Amino acid sequence: MKTYIKKFSEELFSGLKSGEQLGLFLHSEDSTFLRFSQSKVRQNTSVHQHEVTLQFNKEQRSLKMRFNLTMHLEHDLQSAKHLLDDARVQLMQMDPHPQFIALKNNGTSETFKKVDRPADSEVPGLIYETYKDTDLAGFWCSGPLRQASINSEGQFHFFETDYFFLDYSLYNGPKAAKGYYSAEKFSLPEFQAQAQATKNKLNLLNRPMQTIPRGKHDVYLEPMAMAEILGTMSYGSLSQGNFNKGYAPLKKLKDKELKLSPKFSMTENFDLGLSPLFNSVGELSPNKVNLIENGELKSLLTSTATAKEYNIETNFADVSEAPRSLDVRAGTLAEKDALSKLGQGLYLSNLHYINYSDVQTARMTGMTRFACFYVENGEIVGPIQDLRFDESIYNIFGDNLVELTKESSVFVSTMTYLKRELGAFKTPGALIKNFNFTL
Numbered sequence: 001m002k003t004y005i006k007k008f009s010e011e012l013f014s015g016l017k018s019g020e021q022l023g024l025f026l027h028s029e030d031s032t033f034l035r036f037s038q039s040k041v042r043q044n045t046s047v048h049q050h051e052v053t054l055q056f057n058k059e060q061r062s063l064k065m066r067f068n069l070t071m072h073l074e075h076d077l078q079s080a081k082h083l084l085d086d087a088r089v090q091l092m093q094m095d096p097h098p099q100f101i102a103l104k105n106n107g108t109s110e111t112f113k114k115v116d117r118p119a120d121s122e123v124p125g126l127i128y129e130t131y132k133d134t135d136l137a138g139f140w141c142s143g144p145l146r147q148a149s150i151n152s153e154g155q156f157h158f159f160e161t162d163y164f165f166l167d168y169s170l171y172n173g174p175k176a177a178k179g180y181y182s183a184e185k186f187s188l189p190e191f192q193a194q195a196q197a198t199k200n201k202l203n204l205l206n207r208p209m210q211t212i213p214r215g216k217h218d219v220y221l222e223p224m225a226m227a228e229i230l231g232t233m234s235y236g237s238l239s240q241g242n243f244n245k246g247y248a249p250l251k252k253l254k255d256k257e258l259k260l261s262p263k264f265s266m267t268e269n270f271d272l273g274l275s276p277l278f279n280s281v282g283e284l285s286p287n288k289v290n291l292i293e294n295g296e297l298k299s300l301l302t303s304t305a306t307a308k309e310y311n312i313e314t315n316f317a318d319v320s321e322a323p324r325s326l327d328v329r330a331g332t333l334a335e336k337d338a339l340s341k342l343g344q345g346l347y348l349s350n351l352h353y354i355n356y357s358d359v360q361t362a363r364m365t366g367m368t369r370f371a372c373f374y375v376e377n378g379e380i381v382g383p384i385q386d387l388r389f390d391e392s393i394y395n396i397f398g399d400n401l402v403e404l405t406k407e408s409s410v411f412v413s414t415m416t417y418l419k420r421e422l423g424a425f426k427t428p429g430a431l432i433k434n435f436n437f438t439l
Contacts, residue, residue: 001028001050002110002158005148008073012080013152021057021103022084025280026050026148028069029420032120034140036168039131041124049419054080055281056087057103060096063087099309105153106282113161113273116185117142127166130195134202138168138179145420149282157284159276161422167414169370170202175383177201177371178350180224182412184273201349201371207382210374214387216434218345218402220338220375223409226427228351229396230326232364238291239321240302244310249362249393253297258394260295261401267291268301268317269327274412274424279303279318289315291323295398327426331404338405340378341431347373347380351389362393365438388439396432405429 009024016022028050035043050069055062065083069076118126123140142164149157165182179198181191221229236242237249252258268289270277277284283304290298301321307314318324333341346368354366368387373380392398405428415421 001026001144001146001160002148004069004071004073005150005158006156008069008076008080009150009156011073011077012084015081015084016152019058021152023055023057023103023149023151023281025053025055026146026150027053027419028146028148029143031141031143031145031420033416034120034123034127036127036139037135037137039128039134039136044124051419052080053280054083054087055103056084056091057100058088058091060100061091061094062097062100063091063094099305101304101308103151103153103155103281105151105155106149106157106278106284108156109158109278109284111159111161111276113163115162115164115183117162117164118186126191130192131170134199135171136168137171138166140164140166141414141416141420145422147276147278147422149278149280151282155282157276157278157282159278161274163274163412165412165414170198172202172205175202175205177205178224178369180411182410204373204380205371205383207380210382210384212346212374212384212387212437214437214439216436218342218431218433219435220342220345220347221351221430221432222347222349223405223427223429224411225348225351226328226430227409227411227425228354228366229364230328230425230427232354232356232366233393234323234326236322237362238301238323239306240300240312240317241306241309241321243300244306247359249356249359250297250300251360252362252394253292254300256296258398260292260394260397261399262294263331263401263404264295264397265290265293265329267293267327267329268323268325269426270325272325272327272410272424272426274410275324275422279316281319283314283316285316289317324423326424328404328408328428330406330408330428333403333405333429333431335405335407335429338429338431339375339380341403342375343378344376345374346384346387346435347375357390363390364393364396365390387437389436390438391436395434395436396430400433400435402431402433404431 301317350369357365413421413423
């Protein structure tokens, strides 16, 4: 793919006219999807797609176009040239853009990450043997995923990774426990241990159901539950552009009216190696961007377009200004001690349907989901009925944050709508007091 896209872009750039600029962003995948039900393969699918976004610039105007490569050079060049001919006509009917940013050469880079994982042909048997005593529903995804940002000024950035994940639930009638496994190096003992942990949760669901009154309860959030909360924060809350336009859940944090716990720090950390350092226009982000440090907001994600519009500094976030590699700093609590430290309260392994109930106070609402339990004297008593919570980020990660675990889990993106997504969260578990449940 690297050789092909380099040849394709060079041929395309050679046909540009005076004063024209062209940028190219590639999102490419050769993916294997194995979907399971009752621990057996129900669908075996390969997806090969290579989407190109072209950005055509001329005379303070810019236009983007998108199409899919066929990997036949002459055909793809013909398709792209037709788009450029249309763009030349359309562009001159547009007004110059006051925040226009010309393309520039942001250098070159190549990254290839090969993950040590089972061959696709081995996966069905591996999953069946591990989970044949249970009813597993879920899917395995693996295969090369690539991004490239190239332009007519000489820039060439290429990133390819080969990650995998298994995202699944185990069922016992209407009861379910959720599991997830991904790693840079597949380990059969770790894979089996993770499977057994999910099976153990499923068995705990057979204990008597516990009725929990609404109100405030101490909770332990597993890393997967933490990742759900961070996912909601990622949709706009950390964007400088959104903040300036009025969507500002963290306004009181930015204005220093409130602080979070000094135990809470969060960075955009590309050293995790799960997302490219370059953004869609090829700008290189710092390896780490401190977003929240010891409870204080240090920066929001700021694209060059936002920086130009508001005359502020950029940290070369992507145009979406969404985090691409979010890392919450671990704490001091050992996972094995989490329940004993909790004492009495709720063990929450999974949350869902999370959204802001009040943006201005950073209040989130959502539901408990798979395998959540009532804990007494540091021991799981039984599962709880589904509960709705409504709680502020300023409480969750503020004064009510007791401790974060020493151990962290990495969750690569499982988004596959239209195409696989790059991105990851690394997060510990969290012990939180007085978590508010409203229903």
